Amino acid sequence: MQVAIWEVLGKRTEEDQFAVVGGLKAPDAEMALLLARETHFRHKEGVAYAVRRRGEPEVHAGTWPAEVLGGVTDRSYRRQEGYVGVGATMKRVHRQLAAKGLVIDRPRPPAGRTRSAEAERADA
Amino acid sequence: MPDEYRQAALKFIEMHANSEVMGALPEGTWIPRAPTLKRKLSLTAKVQDEVGHGQILYRVAEDLGKTREQMFDDLVNGRTKFHNVFHYPAETWGDVAYIGFLIDGAALVNQKALLDASYMPYVRAMRRICPEESLHLRHGEQLMLELVSGTAEQRDMFQDAVDRWWQPTMHFFGPPSKQKDMLIHWGIKTRTNESLRQEFFSTYVPKLWDLGVTVPDPRLAWNEEIGEWDWSEPDWDEFWRVVRGNGPMTSIRLAQRKTVWDTHAWVREVFAGMPEASAA
């Protein structure tokens, strides 16, 4: 029993051509389009979308306009804009805890250096 | 494509896909219990993304010659593996914060390395997955910061999660690499387990210490002389027991998945556009 594979096409901006952005499995174009809206465009990855059954030339365009792709109500919780300032929060909490004498002050690698010496050697 | 390469890549990517869908489950149990409306939404979206990553990766694996239906059937029947960390329960909201910050942090260390892999469809999949994981990491960091700067109970909640999850996290990077690791030979993996684990320590241990959170490994220390972290090897027998299917939640989770799989063959019929050849 095989479910048909559909290529999902998207345009980042109005000026772009449709490009393949992924694939999904569905019985027909209508279901493929229904699903593609959420599988590949729920983070507002494009302004237009379409599907094409693998092996066939016909492109089926999606009908939902750019403004509703990714939702209309507040979706900041699933976008970068919802997490601006996390670094600053980390610093602030660290200062507060340091003032209470709670931080653990032990040797650590120099700031900015996260790759180990072994990694540097191995990748050289 | 040499068949040995195809088989190695398929197995690796299939396990990665399995891990994403099994990874949805520990945090998923907290969607109904999230402590605020905003976190209920953000956790649902995060778990949705894990499922989405599974969808992307199964698609890549399918093109290497195994159907998604076969992969799912193998997963729910215990014939294929998924990462050790997803065999454990998420006992408290502290676990949700730990998973979101440190397990996702560990996964991101691994996944950035995969951006240099030799198999281009996998690389393209990782290019879509990594930015989403970065968002999840910031979400996890926010959850963690709320706990460590919150009430005494909340601080304890997070510390308790660290104490329980540290060993599985050490296991996550895998045992000391084999002399000739075929995955590195083929370029499917690009860095050793030890190298990735060291990067994880350097990225996350100073942050935990800066927040007054201890790590339950008395040997863990930065060794300036050799430019590496000293640490205690975890119990590798436990690791092998878990990935072979004997983790605390393995049977329960797979049984639940199998029940849904077995009772919803009719949904697969709908998608195939035809009745199943054999009776459900």
Next chain:
Amino acid sequence: MPEADPRIALLLALADDEMIIGHRHSQWTGWAPHIEEDLAFSSIAQDEMAHARLLYGLAGPLLGRDEDALALGREPEEYRNAVLCERPNGDWGYSLARQYLYDTADAVRLEALASSSWSELADRVRVIQLEEKYHLDHARVWFARMAEGPSLTARERLAAGLGASIAEAMAVFEPLPGEPALIADGVLPRANESLLSEWLAAVGEALEAASLDFVLERHAGIGEMVPTGSGEISEAVTLAPPGVSHREGRWVHEGGFTGAGGRSGRHSEDFAPLWEEMTGLYRAHPGATW
């Protein structure tokens, strides 16, 4: 809670319906029987909870409580959702049937409220409608494939799901406490009975077209023979559970509701465990931020 303002009853009915059904839908995330559908249904779940959030935002100033206190901080009898929304997910057939019935009902209700005299509500309703359109599309596409596709089992599961949910779905339109005042003010532009009539006729027609109208006829519950005006039993009238009958080619509601009481805070046996799970962590740490 201030009961005096009948707008509160309306607002909480809408918001709690969305919150509770969103909660239920969200429990399919990671578990749905087709991975792409898992993603689509999770978006629907998030939409519902986002709608609840929008409506709690309007209720908040009226009640002096923030969105979390409203979503997670009330006692069980203060929630005004329809009983339909609190039922467990069951199998995909039930969940899909419920999504179909709930979202078609919601569409009728929202269409009326889009012209509410309470403009802040009407504004929010119009935003919500933009997202609900997708829910209708989803319901329609799935209904067609399950009802009229090649899988007999799919049809059976849909029928079972509809049979189990359709009576309680009608109670989405259970009259609100203080409804006459809301209608008089134009806050509720049409009475619930009128909305129900419109919805039931449309759903009845859709079921008939798919030969699934037996779910209305053969519903669990004992029907009473409904006499025609002459006192004789007319052949045109079909046996149906209390509150529903088939008259002159249309399904109509009469009498009471199955699963009544939600709008007054009376819930089924499924609400208490839902409430414990949903609100437990919030209530265990009063004042904590997360």
